[in-house]
Amino acid sequence: MDKGKLRDVxxxxxxxxxxxxxxxxxxxxxxxxxxxxxxxxxYVHVFLPILRHKEPDVWPFIHFFxxxxxxxxxxxxxxxxxxxxxxxxxxxxxxVLRENAWGIVEPLAGERVSETALDVVIIPLxxxxxxxxxxxxxxxxYDRFLAACRPDCVKIGLSYFDPIEQIADVQPFDVPLDMLxxxxxxxxxxxxVAM
Numbered sequence: 001m002d003k004g005k006l007r008d009v010x011x012x013x014x015x016x017x018x019x020x021x022x023x024x025x026x027x028x029x030x031x032x033x034x035x036x037x038x039x040x041x042x043y044v045h046v047f048l049p050i051l052r053h054k055e056p057d058v059w060p061f062i063h064f065f066x067x068x069x070x071x072x073x074x075x076x077x078x079x080x081x082x083x084x085x086x087x088x089x090x091x092x093x094x095x096v097l098r099e100n101a102w103g104i105v106e107p108l109a110g111e112r113v114s115e116t117a118l119d120v121v122i123i124p125l126x127x128x129x130x131x132x133x134x135x136x137x138x139x140x141x142y143d144r145f146l147a148a149c150r151p152d153c154v155k156i157g158l159s160y161f162d163p164i165e166q167i168a169d170v171q172p173f174d175v176p177l178d179m180l181x182x183x184x185x186x187x188x189x190x191x192x193v194a195m
Contacts, residue, residue: 002169006135010126014054014160025160026057028183033061033122033158036186036195038069042119045075045088048097048105055124056158062091075113078106079141086145088113115148120195123157123177129167132157132176132189146175154178154195163187 001009017025038044046062049055062074077086081101089095089110096108123142125134134157136142146155157177162184178190 001164001167003135003138003167006127006164006167007138010135010161014126017054017160022054022160025183029056029158029160029181030058030060030064032181032183032186033058033156034064036156038065038195039072039119040069041071043073043075043090043113043117045077045118045121046091047122047124048076049124050103050105052103056160058122058158061122066091073113075118076107077145078108078110079104084139084141084144086141088115088118115145115153116150118149118153120154120156121146121149123155125157125159127159127161128157128163128177128180128187129170130163130165131170132178132180132187133167133170133174134177135167143173143175147173156181156195158182 044065046058049057051057066074074091075088076091077088079086079100089107089112095110097105098108099105125136128134155175155177156179158181160183162182163180176189179195180187
């Protein structure tokens, strides 16, 4: 299937998850994230979830990471809805967050961080394939963002669903994942990544 069809199918599948399925799936995702070997110093970019879209709730991981790795920094994004770009800021405890026009919680301001400073990016998505190609919401925010990151920046996707065999219409500008975490398993698509 192509991305458009997959997007429709997996949006519906995710919306159909029950409260119990979401709770159990999210707990498993967070446990798998916490089990990875994280940098003791550096910058880890995390998305802030759109809970009404049933995205994985990564707040428990954020709290865990800030406690366990106080010399590292959690980074979150602020979106520009006009040009579909993102800017990135350090998530300090006093950072003011608000919901934008698309229902995405984001910082009003903050200490900016370049994409090239990021060591890891945790990415929301609907589904990925067996090569790490991913289907998001189709606006291209993450494609532009990930293309600006260093080649050694580790890209980790989170999904409630195990990967499918193939996405039919992968483009040259699509940036694949290094890892995919689902409630059932952790998949690695890069031989050079060890976390």
